[in-house]
Structure formats: structure tokens, C-alpha cells
Amino acid sequence: MRIDTEQGDDALPVVRFEGVSMRYGRGPETLRDISFSLEPGSFHFLTGASGAGKSSLLKLIYLAHRASRGRVELFGRDVSLTHASDLPFLRRRIGVVFQEFRLLEHLSVFDNAALPLRILGRKPATYREDVAELLTWVGLGERMHALPATLSGGEKQRLAIARAVVDRPDVLLADEPTGNVDPAMSLRLLRLFVELNRLGTTVLIATHDEDLVARAARPTLHLEHGRLVDLGGRP
Amino acid sequence: MSEFFQVSRWKPGPLLPPRDARDGALVFVVAVLCFLACLTAFAALAANRAAHGWTAQLSGSATVVVRARSNETPDSAAARAAETLAGVRGVIEAQALPREKAEALLAPWIGAEALVDDLPTPRLVTLDLDPKAPPTAGILDRALRAAGVDATVDDHSRWIADIERAANIARFAALGVFALIAAATAAVIAFATRAGLAARRDVIEVLHFSGAEARFIASLFQNRFATMGALAGLLGGAAAAIIGALARYFAGGVGVAPVLPLAWIDLLAALPAPVLAALIAGVSARLAASRIVREMP
Numbered sequence: 041m042r043i044d045t046e047q048g049d050d051a052l053p054v055v056r057f058e059g060v061s062m063r064y065g066r067g068p069e070t071l072r073d074i075s076f077s078l079e080p081g082s083f084h085f086l087t088g089a090s091g092a093g094k095s096s097l098l099k100l101i102y103l104a105h106r107a108s109r110g111r112v113e114l115f116g117r118d119v120s121l122t123h124a125s126d127l128p129f130l131r132r133r134i135g136v137v138f139q140e141f142r143l144l145e146h147l148s149v150f151d152n153a154a155l156p157l158r159i160l161g162r163k164p165a166t167y168r169e170d171v172a173e174l175l176t177w178v179g180l181g182e183r184m185h186a187l188p189a190t191l192s193g194g195e196k197q198r199l200a201i202a203r204a205v206v207d208r209p210d211v212l213l214a215d216e217p218t219g220n221v222d223p224a225m226s227l228r229l230l231r232l233f234v235e236l237n238r239l240g241t242t243v244l245i246a247t248h249d250e251d252l253v254a255r256a257a258r259p260t261l262h263l264e265h266g267r268l269v270d271l272g273g274r275p
Numbered sequence: 276m277s278e279f280f281q282v283s284r285w286k287p288g289p290l291l292p293p294r295d296a297r298d299g300a301l302v303f304v305v306a307v308l309c310f311l312a313c314l315t316a317f318a319a320l321a322a323n324r325a326a327h328g329w330t331a332q333l334s335g336s337a338t339v340v341v342r343a344r345s346n347e348t349p350d351s352a353a354a355r356a357a358e359t360l361a362g363v364r365g366v367i368e369a370q371a372l373p374r375e376k377a378e379a380l381l382a383p384w385i386g387a388e389a390l391v392d393d394l395p396t397p398r399l400v401t402l403d404l405d406p407k408a409p410p411t412a413g414i415l416d417r418a419l420r421a422a423g424v425d426a427t428v429d430d431h432s433r434w435i436a437d438i439e440r441a442a443n444i445a446r447f448a449a450l451g452v453f454a455l456i457a458a459a460t461a462a463v464i465a466f467a468t469r470a471g472l473a474a475r476r477d478v479i480e481v482l483h484f485s486g487a488e489a490r491f492i493a494s495l496f497q498n499r500f501a502t503m504g505a506l507a508g509l510l511g512g513a514a515a516a517i518i519g520a521l522a523r524y525f526a527g528g529v530g531v532a533p534v535l536p537l538a539w540i541d542l543l544a545a546l547p548a549p550v551l552a553a554l555i556a557g558v559s560a561r562l563a564a565s566r567i568v569r570e571m572p
Contacts, residue, residue: 102484105572124569125488132486142481146292150285158287159487172282185280203485 052116053077054211054242055101060110062096069108070096071266078211078244083237085253086246087270088263094246095139097263098213101244102136103127115210132160135209135241137217141200143188149175150184153202160207171206178202178232179225193220201229205236212236214245218252230256290482291495292475294503301467302507305460305556309511309548312456316544317519319449321537326442328536333431333438334409339400339419341371341426350374352424353398359422360402365410368403400426457555464504464559468496472567479568489568497561504556505549512548519545 055078062071071093078084086094099105100112103119112119114130122130135156143152153175157167175184178198188196197220204212212233218226230252237243244261247253253260262270339360343352353371360369377399404410412430419426472479482492519542526537 103572104484128483128486128488131484136484142477144290144478144481147288147290150280150282151288154287155290155481156485158290159482159485159491164285164287168282168285184282 052080053113054080054115055244056111056113057100058111058113060100060107060112062093062100062105063108064105069266071100071263074110074268076261076268078242080210080242081237081240083234083243083256083258084245085256085258085260086244086263087248087253087260090248092263093266094263095215096266098136098215098244098246101211102134102213103131132156132207133210135204135207135212137197137200137204137212137214139215139219141188141196143196143199143203145188147187148184149180149186149188149191149199152188152199153180153206155203156207167206171202174202174206175199178229194222194225197221198225198229201232205232205241208236208239209241211242211244214243214247216247216249217245218247218249223251226252227255291478291499297467297470297474298503301463302503302510304463305504305507305552306511306514308456308460308463309508309552310515311511312453312460313512313515313545313548314518315449315452315456317515317537317541319446319453320541320544322442322445322449324536324538324541326438326445329438330435330442331406333435335404335406337402337404337409337412337415337428337430339402339415339426339428341398341400341424343398344423344425349396349398353400355422356398356419356424356426357400359418359424360400360415363410363415363418365405365408366402366415367405370401372399372401374398457551460504460552460555461559464500464556465563468500468560468563469567471496471499472564480571483568483571489565492568493561493564496564497557500560501553501557505553507556508549508552511552512545515548516542516545 055076057074057076060071060074061069063069074097086097088094096105100107101114103114106120115133117130119127119130144155147155150171154164154167154171157171172181172184175181178201180195180198180202183191183195188199191199197217201214201217204214214233217233218229221229226249233243233245234256245252260270261268339356341349341353341356343349347355350371350373357369357371360366374396377396380399381396402415409430412428412432415428415430416426419428479492519537520539523537523539523542
């Protein structure tokens with residue numbers, strides 16, 4: 041099941057923040073008065089120093105946290121007005137590469153990569169070859185049977201990326217996706233993101249990697265102390 | 276591609292991690308609870324059977340105390356009473372007890388030496404009644420009065436009422452203990468589910484943020500705990516059945532005690548234990564897991 045707005049959501053921003061603030065518990069605001077939108081098929085980098093709020097902003101988009109103020113819209117729907125039972129269907133349209141990978145340690149590389157497709161209820165026969173091809177593409181073709189504990193940091197990162205993109209999400213969020221890989225693999229992963237974007241996926245990558253930002257030549261959203269100071273300008 | 280991995284033969288692995296030591300401890304606790312529940316069921320069935328037996332015995336008989344009038348001997352009065360009562364509808368047999376038996380019944384209270392010949396010892400008439408349509412004490416009393424016999428009829432109704440009341444108390448007590456054990460099982464499962472979810476929060480979060488619905492995640496825990504419940508029910512039920520069978524076998528036909536006559540068929544009460552334990556465990560786990568997932572953002 042997909043959630044669409046009545047007028048069709050192709051023309052609407054896939055993500056829209058309007059005066060959004062966020063805090064953890066009763067602590068200070070981590071994000072303050074954030075407003076921006078991501079148009080369908082756009083590709084942005086999210087930059088900023090450590091603690092600027094990059095991961096927090098991504099959490100608001102993949103619905104791991106709620107805004108304390110303001111309005112968050114995903115695919116034209118106000119998240120705060122969306123029924124809890126509909127949120128899983130919004131999440132399925134968003135692929136996430138977590139900074140800490142969040143792989144299931146008891147499952148093989150292949151099982152981890154195929155996880156979103158299992159959640160969608162698809163039969164293994166319909167996606168086995170696609171998953172294998174994707175894993176081969178990210179350089180894990182020889183490690184499909186391996187458990188995550190036996191993978192290097194870079195391999196875990198590539199597996200996390202494979203899992204995030206395996207069901208061709210409408211939006212791909214990546215939190216420091218090239219933090220543990222060498223420059224050659226970093227470039228290869230960037231090509232994967234660009235290819236997904238070319239196929240219509242909206243991409244938002246939070247990164248410290250200035251080389252990656254410069255090489256991709258895409259607009260950036262820059263955070264400083266929880267405030268958005270650059271709204272999509274090119275580097 | 277890996278030489279050890281064949282894509283065409285891949286089968287999805289279990290989404291929840293393999294069982295660990297905590298699961299073994301939970302199976303043990305639930306098995307003990309199932310064992311106790313089965314023993315409670317055996318005791319309830321035996322108590323029920325004993326109560327039915329005693330009630331049937333008492334309602335199928337009556338005792339008449341006959342006092343001789345001045346113009347007849349106690350023996351002739353008892354014989355006349357027995358003859359009169361034998362003709363009442365619903366009386367299968369009326370038998371006057373000989374003097375020796377009546378004195379033997381009184382001996383424990385007044386002593387054998389006191390029973391001198393001239394003491395007017397009352398005679399007893401025992402009646403076997405049709406258990407399907409036993410005559411009431413009133414009918415028997417009227418028949419005796421019509422025949423001019425001075426007698427008191429005891430149809431055991433006071434004892435029957437007491438026994439039925441005791442049997443009902445035993446039934447409700449067994450039901451209450453069974454309900455308590457079932458509730459304790461559910462609480463243990465719910466606690467274990469919460470502990471399991473807390474220990475596997477990483478797995479739950481990945482599933483949750485990948486778009487898994489609450490019911491999808493809950494069903495994983497439901498199936499896991501239902502399987503464990505079935506295993507625990509099987510172990511607990513089997514252990515209880517073995518204990519019951521040993522008690523039945525070594526105690527003979529009278530069962531563990533004359534007051535609790537256990538029958539072979541009563542052991543079948545252990546059969547539903549795996550199904551009931553799986554049901555309680557599955558539902559408890561599902562409810563606990565659903566609640567925890569719904570508490571997530």
C-alpha cells in the first residue's frame with residue numbers, strides 16, 4: 041500500500057519543513073526554526089559540524105522522532121495529523137542508511153539486504169536475483185553468506201546502503217554514508233546515489249566529506265548550531 | 276559470487292535472533308505452571324467424581340429408625356415396617372437389621388455392657404431406593420404412619436446437601452487456582468516478552484524504521500512465544516500425566532486416596548495443556564509487543 045494525496049503527490053515536495061524545532065526530552069532545542077523543502081527527484085547534501093543537528097534532522101524525516109514545534113510534511117501529508125497505522129507506509133517510501141549501520145547481527149548479508157522486501161511481503165523468488173545483483177554491485181558478492189560481525193566497517197556501510205536502496209525508495213536518506221570507505225568505494229557509492237537519483241529517487245546525504253560534496257556538485261543544506269543557514273545553495 | 280552461497284536456494288532466515296538462555300528459563304517456569312495447572316485439573320476431576328459417588332450412594336438409600344409400640348416386640352415392629360416400605364413405589368429393597376447389628380451400631384456410644392436385654396434398643400430398616408425416582412422422606416413417613424408404625428425416616432438429604440456444597444466449593448477452588456495459574460503464566464510471558472523486546476530493541480527498531488507494521492512485529496513475538504508455550508505445555512502436561520498415572524497405578528482403583536478417586540480418563544485433562552499454554556503465551560506476547568511498538572515514535 042502506498043499513501044498518496046488526492047491530487048497526486050508528484051508535484052508536491054516530498055519533504056517540507058515549516059518552522060520546525062526539535063528537542064530530546066526536556067533538553068534544549070537541537071533544531072530551531074527549520075524551514076525547507078525537497079522537491080521530487082532532487083539531490084541535496086546536508087552539511088554541518090558534529091552536533092549541528094544533521095542526524096536529528098534526518099530522524100524527523102524518517103519518523104524516528106517528532107517535531108516539538110512546526111510542521112513536517114512527507115509526500116504532501118502533515119505527519120502530525122497522520123494516523124499511527126499509516127506511518128509504516130510512509131516509512132516504506134524512505135530508505136535510510138544509518139550512521140551506525142543498524143544491521144541485524146544474526147542474519148546473513150543477503151538476509152539483511154533483503155529485509156525491506158520481506159517486510160513488504162514479497163515472495164523470495166521475485167527478488168533473490170535483484171538482491172544478489174545489488175550486493176555484487178556494492179562489492180559484497182563474495183560475502184552474501186557472511187554475518188555482519190565478520191564484515192569490515194566499509195563492508196557494513198555498503199551493506200547498509202544496499203538495504204536502504206533495495207526496494208527503490210522514493211526518498212533516500214544517508215547519514216555519513218562514506219565515513220568508513222576508501223576514496224574509490226566512496227566514488228562508487230556516490231555513483232550509486234546519482235544513479236538512483238536519475239531514476240527518480242530524492243536523495244539527501246548528511247556528510248562531513250567535503251570531497252564528496254565537491255565532486256557531486258549538488259546543492260547543500262548547511263546546519264549550524266541547530267539552524268539551517270544555507271538553503272540549497274550549490275557549493 | 277560466493278562459492279558457499281547459492282542465490283537460487285536462499286531461504287529467508289528468522290527475523291528474531293535464535294533462542295538464548297533466557298528462553299530456556301522461561302520454558303522451565305511455564306512448564307512448572309502447566310504442571311501445577313494439570314494437577315489442579317486432576318484434583319478437580321477426582322473431587323467431582325468423589326462427590327458424585329457419595330451423592331449417588333446417599334440418594335440411593337435411606338434409613339428408618341423403628342420404635343416398638345407397647346403391644347409388639349422391636350423385631351416384629353421392624354419386620355412390619357420393612358414389609359410396609361417394600362410396597363412403596365421407588366423402594367427396591369427394604370431390610371430390617373437384626374438386633375445384633377443395631378446394637379453394634381450403638382456400641383461405640385453407650386458401650387457393649389450397657390446393652391442389657393430390657394433396654395428398648397431401636398431397630399433399623401435400611402432401604403435401597405431407585406436412584407432415578409427415589410421416594411421422598413414424606414412419602415415413606417406417610418406409608419409408615421398409615422401402617423401404624425412409630426418410626427423416623429432419614430433420607431440422608433441433609434448429608435447430600437452438605438456433600439454437594441463441599442463438591443461445589445472444591446470445583447470453584449480448583450477453577451480459581453487454575454485461573455490464578457493461567458494469569459501467572461500470562462504475566463510471566465508478558466514480562467518475558469517485554470524483556471525480550473528490550474534486549475532486542477535494535478532488531479525492533481530496524482524493522483520499525485523499515486516500515487514494518489506493529490502487527491508484523493507483534494506476530495514475530497507471538498509465534499516465538501507460542502512455540503515456547505507449546506513446548507512448555509507439552510513438558511508440564513506430560514510430567515503431570517506421568518505423576519497422575521503413577522498415582523493411579525500404585526494406588527489401585529481407589530486412586531490417590533479414597534476421597535480423591537482418580538480415573539485413567541482424568542489424565543486426558545493434560546492433553547489441552549500445550550494448546551492452552553501456546554494460546555496464552557501467544558496472546559500475551561502479541562499484546563505486550565504491540566504495546567511496546569506503539570510506544571515507539
